[in-house]
Amino acid sequence: MVFAxxxxxxxxxxxxxxxxxxxxxxxxAYVFMALEHDAAxxxxxxxxxxxxxxxxxxxxIVYAHRAxxxxxxxxxxxxxLAWLTAAIPISAVAWTPLTALLLNxxxxxxxxxxxxxxxxxxxxxxxxxxxxxxxxxxxRATIVALFVSALLALSSALGPARTGVIAAYPVTMTSxxxxxxxxxxxxAMARLSSVAIRGVFGFGLTLLTLHLMVQPFGAAIALTTxxxxxxxxxxxxxxxxxxxxxxxxSIITR
Numbered sequence: 484m485v486f487a488x489x490x491x492x493x494x495x496x497x498x499x500x501x502x503x504x505x506x507x508x509x510x511x512a513y514v515f516m517a518l519e520h521d522a523a524x525x526x527x528x529x530x531x532x533x534x535x536x537x538x539x540x541x542x543x544i545v546y547a548h549r550a551x552x553x554x555x556x557x558x559x560x561x562x563x564l565a566w567l568t569a570a571i572p573i574s575a576v577a578w579t580p581l582t583a584l585l586l587n588x589x590x591x592x593x594x595x596x597x598x599x600x601x602x603x604x605x606x607x608x609x610x611x612x613x614x615x616x617x618x619x620x621x622x623r624a625t626i627v628a629l630f631v632s633a634l635l636a637l638s639s640a641l642g643p644a645r646t647g648v649i650a651a652y653p654v655t656m657t658s659x660x661x662x663x664x665x666x667x668x669x670x671a672m673a674r675l676s677s678v679a680i681r682g683v684f685g686f687g688l689t690l691l692t693l694h695l696m697v698q699p700f701g702a703a704i705a706l707t708t709x710x711x712x713x714x715x716x717x718x719x720x721x722x723x724x725x726x727x728x729x730x731x732x733s734i735i736t737r
Contacts, residue, residue: 501717504682506689508655510710512631513693516638516646517702525702527643528650529694531574534583535651536687538569540590542653543680546660547598550673555664558672559657566652574648580691591684598677630654651690653683685716 506513509532517525546562573586630652638646656679664672689709696705 501678501682501721504656504679504686505713505717506686506710508631508653509650509686509690510706512634512650514706515631515635516650517697517706519635520638520643522698522702524638524643524646525697525705526694528638528647529690529697530578530580530583531644531647532651533580533647533687533690533694534576534578534586535570535573535648536683536690537583537586537590538566538573538648539651539653539656539683539686540587540594540680541569542566542656543676543683544590544594544597547594547601547673547676547680550664550669550676552669554669555661558664558669559660563657570648570652574645580694583687584691587684587687591680591687594680598680601673601677626654626658647690681720682717685713685720688716689713 513525513529516528542562542565545565546558549558549561576582634646634649641649660672660676663675689712692712693705693709696708700708
């Protein structure tokens with residue numbers, strides 16, 4: 484998880500967006516969930532997590548539209564509030580794969596359309612080439628570990644629906660955005676979050692795959708296939724990603 488966030492810092496907004504869109508925090512949560520609960524619980528959590536993935540789409544849409552010209556607090560707080568505003572009613576609905584897919588398609592389709600100009604923007608390469616700080620890496624690892632541990636500890640009491648919704652919260656993305664916004668600026672973060680809108684839709688498909696496969700095929704096959712779906716989707720998105728005229732700025736820090 485920490486390794487993925489470091490790669491995101493080094494490789495620029497496009498690669499960074501695709502890397503933080505991978506299931507680097509939810510993936511381990513579902514692995515441990517499968518060890519503690521039966522397949523029906525995991526399937527229910529994955530379905531509700533898929534629906535809650537639409538809330539992450541709103542998080543990214545708000546962030547992408549506010550990032551340029553604003554500091555991280557003025558950008559991140561409204562994005563988190565947008566996630567909460569969507570996730571609370573989502574947790575109260577009985578979802579089916581079709582209704583959750585339609586919800587995600589509407590949110591991410593609107594997000595991709597509204598941020599299309601940001602994705603195509605040209606960015607100038609940063610002249611500063613520095614390294615992530617060890618304290619930042621420790622903070623990220625600690626935050627994600629505490630999140631996963633708390634979620635698993637409360638999962639039996641929460642039930643599969645609420646567990647899935649909470650597991651869908653973009654904790655790795657949030658911690659990375661807190662650090663990166665100050666370092667690379669709002670313009671680059673606007674592009675990163677705009678590309679992530681396209682990438683996180685693939686994370687939703689990962690959860691849909693897990694939901695559909697875990698009961699008939701078992702957790703090991705379902706988790707492996709879901710990961711492959713995420714990787715193939717991100718690879719395809721990278722191939723289709725419009726290339727700016729100039730090189731991507733490095734997201735690397737002092």
